[in-house]
Amino acid sequence: MRHVIIIGSGPAGYTTAIYAARGGHSPLVIASSVEAGGELMNTTEVENFPGFPEGIMGPDLMTKMQEQAEKFGAEVVYDDAVELSLDGPVKRVTMGSGAVHEAHTIVFATGSAPRKLGIEGEKAYSGRGVSYCATCDGFFFREKAIAVVGGGDSAMEEATFLTKFASKVYLIHRRDELRASKIMQERAFANEKIEFVWNAEIADIVGGDQVTGVVLRDTVDGSTRDLALEGVFVAIGNDPRTHLVHGALELTEDGTVAVDGRSSRTSVPGVFAAGDVIDPTYRQAVTAAGSGTVAALDVEHYLAGILDDAAAEQPAGV
Numbered sequence: 125m126r127h128v129i130i131i132g133s134g135p136a137g138y139t140t141a142i143y144a145a146r147g148g149h150s151p152l153v154i155a156s157s158v159e160a161g162g163e164l165m166n167t168t169e170v171e172n173f174p175g176f177p178e179g180i181m182g183p184d185l186m187t188k189m190q191e192q193a194e195k196f197g198a199e200v201v202y203d204d205a206v207e208l209s210l211d212g213p214v215k216r217v218t219m220g221s222g223a224v225h226e227a228h229t230i231v232f233a234t235g236s237a238p239r240k241l242g243i244e245g246e247k248a249y250s251g252r253g254v255s256y257c258a259t260c261d262g263f264f265f266r267e268k269a270i271a272v273v274g275g276g277d278s279a280m281e282e283a284t285f286l287t288k289f290a291s292k293v294y295l296i297h298r299r300d301e302l303r304a305s306k307i308m309q310e311r312a313f314a315n316e317k318i319e320f321v322w323n324a325e326i327a328d329i330v331g332g333d334q335v336t337g338v339v340l341r342d343t344v345d346g347s348t349r350d351l352a353l354e355g356v357f358v359a360i361g362n363d364p365r366t367h368l369v370h371g372a373l374e375l376t377e378d379g380t381v382a383v384d385g386r387s388s389r390t391s392v393p394g395v396f397a398a399g400d401v402i403d404p405t406y407r408q409a410v411t412a413a414g415s416g417t418v419a420a421l422d423v424e425h426y427l428a429g430i431l432d433d434a435a436a437e438q439p440a441g442v
């Protein structure tokens with residue numbers, strides 16, 4: 125039986141793997157069959173991960189993390205965890221291929237997914253003008269006209285933050301009133317760089333190599349018009365990937381996996397969680413990596429307890 129199985133191959137999963145492998149636990153990383161490497165595989169330049177002053181492409185950063193984990197003895201499989209059995213001292217993970225793996229501990233690092241608009245052009249321009257993270261990408265839009273889509277607190281916060289860089293921020297909302305809290309609305313209304321575009325949704329995103337504009341559809345009368353801009357920030361929510369653990373692990377009101385304080389300990393002993401799947405707020409590669417470290421140290425502590433107990437139960441001389 126393995127000491128630890130890590131589900132997820134983003135910054136959280138690979139950082140846990142690096143620590144656990146260096147700790148001599150030969151972790152198994154279940155990387156996913158189609159989305160190995162996590163969210164950074166969907167982006168281009170990452171300029172805010174420490175240690176890369178020239179920036180690094182998201183997929184290159186994830187390849188380096190994987191290489192580092194494998195160098196110390198982590199085993200990576202390109203398969204999906206489809207069923208978990210978490211109660212009791214032996215944890216079982218059933219894979220899409222049908223294989224079953226057992227371990228003393230599980231680290232659940234499945235990340236979260238930003239909600240998509242689901243329109244023409246969105247996928248093609250992701251990382252080339254379409255973004256889901258103002259903190260990550262705002263810097264690339266200095267003196268450019270951009271749009272933020274959404275009507276909640278995060279849309280207001282992202283729009284206000286983006287005015288530090290952009291020359292103009294259109295806030296596109298499909299209704300004529302916002303869901304955001306009053307204080308966030310007032311802050312956005314008071315910002316001269318933000319122009320609200322009410323009762324509108326983006327029907328299409330257009331451009332060449334990069335985004336050059338959007339087609340707006342009026343949600344009341346259905347008419348369309350073009351709007352020239354160079355960036356679209358989608359801020360319509362985020363879904364932690366927790367479907368595998370519904371009913372098995374405690375979740376928070378935000379839908380993230382609940383952990384005990386600053387630790388990675390979930391409601392089930394021996395099951396730990398790290399990265400965006402426990403984080404409703406910060407969701408950055410470096411915070412996910414830090415969270416992966418916490419999980420690895422918690423696993424180490426837990427294993428020390430159970431492996432010592434097992435050794436004590438062995439008859440002398442065995």
Ligand SMILES: Cc1cc2nc3c(=O)[nH]c(=O)nc-3n(C[C@H](O)[C@H](O)[C@H](O)COP(=O)(O)OP(=O)(O)OC[C@H]3O[C@@H](n4cnc5c(N)ncnc54)[C@H](O)[C@@H]3O)c2cc1C
Pocket residue numbers: 131132133134135136137154155156157158159160161162163164166167169170171172173203204205206233234235236238251255256257260261365368398399400401407408409410412
């Ligand atoms: C477009 C974009 C650009 C970004 N740019 C930046 C940036 O410049 N700087 C920055 O710091 N942050 C950036 N972020 C945020 C950053 O990518 C995330 O905070 C970070 O990747 C979270 O790491 P994680 O390991 O928690 O999860 P993820 O990276 O989401 O990885 C989770 C992994 O788990 C896998 N998984 C899920 N379920 C299963 C399962 N059942 N079986 C097997 N595998 C499974 C997924 O497929 C995925 O590979 C960006 C995010 C996006 C969407």
